[in-house]
Amino acid sequence: MVHTVYLRLKKTVEVSSLRTLLLKDIAFIGMENEAAKKTLEDIPVYRLTKRDKNLVVLDSFLIIETLTKLMNNLDIQLIGPAQTVIRVMPKSRKKPLIAVIFIWILLFIGTSMTIMNFHYDVSMQEVQQKLHYLLTGKTNPYPLWIQIPYSIGLGIGTLLFFNHWFNKRFNEEPSPLEVEVFNYQQDLDNYLYHHENKLNDRNDSP
Structure with a gap:
């Protein structure tokens, strides 16, 4: 009897030590047969070693190949990312x-x-001096009634722009800095997919 398995690889996985990765560590599994699903979840798919350093990219082809060798009655349907990035992150x-x-x-x-x-x-000081002159008709080198509220507003505006007060958010929207970090992480992952993929290592070997 052929079992249909829906496999969705996790885009990134962080581990704190070198160990054997099970299928459930790197993928979400959908299957009607709960007993077979449990067996699949506990299948070892990769052993992290010092040679891997702190980054490993596992390709879905290698994972499917491993599963079909162990269980030849599987119809694997891949959903989502085709690779998963493993990051070894020692406890800080x-x-x-x-x-x-x-x-x-x-x-x-x-x-x-x-x-x-x-x-x-x-020339912000000159602008504030001219603004004071336009509003009052008097010359003042230090228009504090403009400068003090401006300084307070600058600080409040910065907090609202970055959407953070220490560890608290003002709303659910990401800050511009978080968006830039996310875009950088996306570009980094794409680079790793092409240059650190274990499938490429196997193809390059004689």
Whole structure:
């Protein structure tokens, strides 16, 4: 009797140590026969070694080939991605407080310099002085009633733009930074699909 199996590879999988990957670790499985599904889930598909370093790309062809060798009565229907990226991510240690403070100060100074240089380039102080003159008819080199609200609004606008206050979100929309990181991750995964695929390694071997 032929069993139809719906297989959907996970796009990325993160593991914390070198170990044997089971089918359920890298794919979602859909099957009517629950006993056969349980057997499939526990089938080992790849053994991570030091040679793999921290990145492995498994192709669906290799996985299907492994499954059909073990069980020849399967009709495998692949749904979704054709490859899955395995990332070996050792458990991160907590960063010391002094390192966190140093990074925070570095980012604060860098951001401050960027904002100040931008305002200097666009002559923001002169613009505020002219705005004060247009509204009051008086000359004031330091129109604080404009500068203070502007500074507060700049900080609030930055928070709203990045949609974060420490670990809290203001809404469900991703921030522009998160979108850029996502696009970068997509490009990185596409590169890995072409250059780190284990199927390519097998084809290149004599």
